[in-house]
Amino acid sequence: MHELSLVASVFEVLEEKAREHGAARVIRVVLKVGVMSGVVPDLLESAFDTYKKETVAETARLEIVVVPAKLRCPDCGGEAVREDTDFSCAGCGSRRVEIVEGRDLVVETIELET
DSSP states (O other): OHHHHHHHHHHHHHHHHHHHTTOSEEEEEEEEEETTSSOOHHHHHHHHHHHTTTSTTTTOEEEEEEEOEEEEOTTTOOEEEESSSOOSOTTTOOSOOEEEESSOEEEEEEEEEO
């Protein structure tokens, strides 16, 4: 389960930010998870709940925002969000599209209590 190693990295960020701001605890964490990141949100949430025990984020609430795949077409310059597996340009039909969003895991928000 690579979600546990991802959560370990997230907790490094949480602990660093808590120290930087002199926070007693982390209250809420918002993660943006791209649909093409290879991360399973349910497994990520489970890993988070397991990992947070006896940490600065022990009582933290995790919110996961799923980010759809956003494509850009170099042929016509069009951009589109795709909910399906059709990776062609919605404007011109080109198959030469670039994925510009939907592959990342980003710590969007950390709410701290000082």
